[in-house]
Amino acid sequence: MSNATSPPTVQLLSWPQQSWTARILRGWLGGTFVYAGWQKLSDPGFLKSGTASYIGLQLSNFAKGSPIAPFLHAAGHAPVLAGVGTALSEIAIGLATLAGILPELAALLGMGLSLTLWLSATWHVRPYFLGSDSIYTIAWLAYLVSFPMVLALISKQPTTTTKERAKNKTAPTLQQSLTDRRQLLGGGVIIAISLVVGGIASALGKPPEKVTTKRASAKKASGANQPNGTVVASLADVQSQGAVGFQDANGSPAVVVSLGGGAVAAYSRVCTHAGCSVDFDPSSKQLICPCHGATYDPAHGAQVTGGPAPSPLSAIKVSIDKTTGEIYQV
């Protein structure tokens, strides 16, 4: 009776309308996508050329051997746009999923984005089930088919009409949602909130750390045979621990590894796949990336021994002061 004068309200998909399976998927997928977008935009290196996590570098690495390489190369021509677009899309999809606005469309886009990442970022992960994006693609698909409209489409059954939905108080279908003014209003609200969340994440992102001065201050001023450069570790520590981390001259994470017999080798810890920091595994004596499982052999120039990394880790030149046992980056 008061509909003519009431302001439009957004019809949300309520949580009790869904099964527990759908609720669990909705909460996890929605929350993770919001966090994934936030994490990208709050990374100070994500949009900064020359850093390990720069989106342009990631696109270039992802394209190697990917079935969607042409698409990634095209995106690489506008890396900032691609990076910001991806992050904001993740936030919007996550928020829409959690809030239940245009839920089928959000699930469809979430599945598409995860599939794109599967065909690029985690395409070379072996075995495939270790690649998180393969799991996310299937999880989104499972969530998508939890909607009656999608099931009806699959089974070619007629979907409910708007009147029936109103009578039964069921959630809107995708087609109905897209033509529903209130749902469109909700979509606009989600986009606005995503822009605000993305802006806050970017503003809170810490600037890249400066090169530590600890090493510089450790540089000795005397000693004829002392190598030129800065001290990064002591040979005794490297031998007892197997490896010691440090920051290279550019402030990026690096590691010096004991090769036995008093020999060492140093490498950048920035994984050549997508920029995560590799760690030394004492049992296998490999440098291992925790993100998608790339492994590198420090005894052989950090060559790739497994996983999706396209190239070895960057080598860093170091020299040992035989008198003091200190290791210098030269």
Ligand code: FES
């Ligand atoms: S970032 Fe993907 S394997 Fe290292």
